[in-house]
Amino acid sequence: MHNLQSAIRNLQSKIRLYWPLIKSLQTGLLLSTGLSGYMSARCPVMHWYDFLGLAVSLFLAIAGSTIINMWYDRDIDASMKRTCNRPLASGQVSPAEALRLGLVLLVLGVGMAVVMSPLYGLVVFAGLFLDVVIYTLWLKRRTCWSIVWGGISGGMPILAGRVFGLGHVDGIGILLALAVLFWIPTHILTFSMRYHEDYQAAKIPTFPSIYGFLATRTTIAISSVLAALSIAIAGVLIGMEWGFVRLLAVLSAGLLLLAVASVFRPTERVNFGLFKYASFYMLSAMILLSI
């Protein structure tokens, strides 16, 4: 009995340490895009075990790749004020332990996806490859344009979900992936402006450090327009109810308003407001696409 209690306590403390490694909000948002992609396929019969399998496999795969990214970037995290308290950067979790955990989750996630549907597994694997190998290992420390590849990998969960629902890749799935790709700059670039000095200290090339703040804000505004357009077109093509299209248009107008305000009346508050609104916007769009 005493051994069981101590094992439970040990497990609880491990989960408390491991949970920040998966960046739960980011993983949750990406997972929600995957589930929306599946729901957008409007399967005639939706089996709960398919839905659950999709959720678990995507969660494992996304969480695994996030942990491996954090394992590789632990030196960057340690040098930045915002991230120096993360479990790996602060030494609460050893690098070997994190790598093992990341690889186990990743293999489980991809393995499960391949068993569920080889094509779905392939898309999940492509997302991981782009995220871990191309974005994190190869480009992140070399060029600020790495976010394009990060964006493409970010669009993979929604494409994967739709592929799992349909059994094949279609134009709407690619359009949805493009919407996420165009949304990524709004999310990441606002963040890189807010923590500009941190990124400079860590010697990570970012849009603000290479092209300046005005060009970055303009990029955010343009990509917001493109993201809103892509989601709206995808929504209409999916056959979304007109009421939801109206709601999506209203939410898109708010996103554009903030993006334009950040170009012409830039303040720290507007910039971070745009970052928060963009997350809310994507989550809302995903819910509307799923209904």
Added chain:
Amino acid sequence: MKITPIDRILLLATVLLAAWQVAVGVNGAEALPMIAYTIAFGVLLVAGLLLIILGFDVLDNPIVVIVSTVIPLSLSLGLVWEHLAAYRTVYLVFVIIGFLVILLTRLLPLRNKLPVMVLAFVHGIAGLTIFLLPIVWSLTGRATHGFALVGIGGALIGVGGILLALLKAGKPLLSRLTILKVLPILLLLMTAAFVAGFALA
């Protein structure tokens, strides 16, 4: 003044109600009133979200005066278009010209009382339309009693508008603190009255 968790909950409820109204629309409305109602509730929705995210400081932005004009103008346009067919074109022209004049007088560096007078005139007509039309219509049997709730919403939006306008003009009826304290509940009650009124119409 910092936004409190209760303010955020009230504003979130406002946002959800406005989102619901945008999604379900107004029964039997033609294209133009539907667009007008969508704009009105859409502005309410986005304004609520921005207040939640950015806090009350967002009200200090000069664009607030212009954007807050959109709600009564578009809502009253929808009502006139649906219930006063003879005045459709006249009111549409009034709304367009009224909005453009407010925009101009706010953007140009005018030092006289013209901007406030224009704002009061345009807001006043739109506000009275939202307040009186649904109440008169429900009292005279041309609409259900529930439709009068839209008029109540109109009264509440009028109260909120006057409080904020006078605050921005530097002659506040109540202190800024009090206005900001009552604003979230006022916005929620107003949106709830509009939504209930349109549902019961």
